[in-house]
Each structure stands twice: as structure tokens, then as C-alpha cells.
Amino acid sequence: MSELISTQRKEALRKILSRLHAGEDPAALKDEFQDLLRDVTPLEISQIEAELVKEGVPREELMSLCDVHMALFKDSLAQGPKVPDWHPIKILLEEHEGMLGAAERIWNLARAGGKSDELPALAEKLADTESHYQREENVLFPYLERHGITEPPAIMWMEHDRIRAERKGVISLIEEGAPEKLLAVKAKGLYELFAEHFQKEGKILFPSALEVITETEWRKIRREFDEIGYTPFASKVPPAPAVDAELEAEGETGEIRFAAGSLSPQELEAIFDNLPVDITFIDKDDRVRYFNQAPDRIFVRSPAIVGRAVQNCHPQKSVAIVNRILEEFKAGTRDVAEFWINMGDKTVYIRYFPVRDGNGEYLGTLEVTQDITKIKSLAGEKRLLDEA
Structure with missing residues (x-):
């Protein structure tokens, strides 16, 4: 019986969001469906959003409707997730509070007029927040996708790109010593964008994640968060509980034979990890299968992306180009x-290269990324004997 009720509610929610998309008044819909909306869950909203995208609603339009969704469902959504201090969600929420406060402080200082010694320090802090988005995009989002939650992460990533652009604009104005009125306008825009975005994550994305991601997975996520690092707004990150012992398939202990020799698995991994390039392999089904652990990796890679569709590893604006190349x-x-x-x-x-077998059959795509700054500056020659 409960499953039937849940199915009926999902269908009703789908109709509500579809009617919102058609332009109906949220207040009228709220009155019509008040009994249904009393205990709607963030996970149900996430699932309905995914269904709307499958039905053809563009993500860009769904993103523009998110604020309407929040207004419609605000009475039924929880106040926010309650988690222990070590938890990844707790850290993200603390960073939300700090970033929002920094944007508000810049706005207030600019409105007050005059130059402030605080502004450069605030700009520096905001500039050092990229790890926040990298942890969400490269760790949290892949785990959500594994549990079937795809649309909220995709929409949040689109909003991340908007935030990045606005943040860059505010920082540039501070560095240039722009007029206070102009800075106040831009800082206000960043503050409002932060506030709207953080509310969506806190009320829909994070509660959905807490409902589907397991305790062991959260500990793994925290470990991967630690590898990427934190923003200045994460005051003190407490240690996390250890990940329970995991049963992992044991690999071959013998050597792997190639046409021109053989290597042990340890040697092969060490070779890949010591290459002066970052490599990532995507299989024939467009899923990430492997990346090396180069010492000075250029782009962040987390173990959470293994098995992830490569399309979900790129901002939405780039996906069409990625698909065309593949x-x-x-x-x-x-x-x-x-x-x-x-x-x-x-x-x-x-660079991206198709990987094919001896018969020309496509096996996947190899991404190779390299810092060529020093290479560009090379001139003349340096031979082996010059090293003597």
C-alpha cells in the first residue's frame, strides 16, 4: 500500500513541476496540492526532476525553475541535514556559511564607501575556494550518480560555473581597485547567487545524498575529500572514522605479457604514475576506467570518477563537443x-586519442594532459653527453 501511495505522489509531483514549467502560478498549485506537499522529500523532488529531463525539459530551463520549486516546497523541506562534525556534508555546509559571509562582507564594505584593508584578504579567500566545487563535482556527484541521482548534480554543476564567473568578476574588481558602487553591485549579485545556490544544496541535494549514500561510502568520500583539500572557510576539519576493511578482488600477482616484453603489475603502475603527463582512459562505453597518479597532476581526479560516464565529468556546455569527438x-x-x-x-x-586494437576495433579514448610551459621555452640543443 505504501508503495502505491509513493507512486501516486510521484505522479502528482511530476504534474506539479510540469505545470510550473508551463507557467502556472506557484501559489495556486500550493493551495491545490497542500496535503500532498506536507511531507514531500528532497529525494522525491530529485527523482521527478530526472523524469522531467527524460521527457525533454532542458536542464537550463529546469535550473531556472529551481527557485520556483524551492518556493513551492519550502514548507515541506527539512530545515537542513544534521550530521557529525567529521562528515563531508558538515564541511561543505561550513564552507557555505563562510563563503556567504565573505560575499556579504565585501558587499557591505563596498556600500559603506571608501577603501578597506579587508578587501584584498577577502578576495584572496574567495579565490581559494575552487576545492569546494572540485570536491562536489569529482567526489560527491559521482556517488550520487551511482545511486541514480543525476539531475540535481548536473544542475548544481551548471550553477557552479555561474558562481565561478561571478566570483572571478568580484575578485578582479577588488584587485583593480574599481569604484565602490560597481563593486557593491557585483558583490551583491555574488551574495545572492551564493544564497540561492547554497539553499538548493542544503535543502534538496544534501538531504537526498544522506538518504541514499551509505555510511561506508561517506567515509570513503571523506577520504577523497581530504586528498583534494579544503578552502580557508573550513576552520578545522576533524579526523574521520576509519573506513571498514573492504574485500577487494586480488589482482594477478604474475607478470603481464606484452608483444615486446613483460611487466609486473607493480612495475606497470609505477611506470604510469611516473609519466610526465596525466592520462585518463575512457572505455568504449564512455565510462572512466583508469587514471594515473602523476606526481604533479594538473586536473583533479578522484577514485570516485572510476565507472562514471565521461559526459558527467564535464560542464554541460561542453558535453555536446565531447560527444562529437567520441x-x-x-x-x-x-x-x-x-x-x-x-x-x-x-x-x-x-590531447585525446582513440585507442584501437590490432584489428582497428575501438576500445576507448585516452586523454593525455601535459604542462608544456618549459618545453615551449626550449632552444638550441642539449645532448646526453652534455650531462657529463
């Missing part, structure tokens, strides 16, 4: 895709 690799019409970008004082060269 389709061309699979069709055999393309043998390389290459890009180069500036990251601070580094020039980063990114």
Missing part, C-alpha cells in the same frame, strides 16, 4: 583532438 573516434573519422589553455603561468596541452 562519435568521430568511434566512427574512425578522427585520430586526435587537441587543445591548449593557459592556467595561471602554465600552458597546458590536452
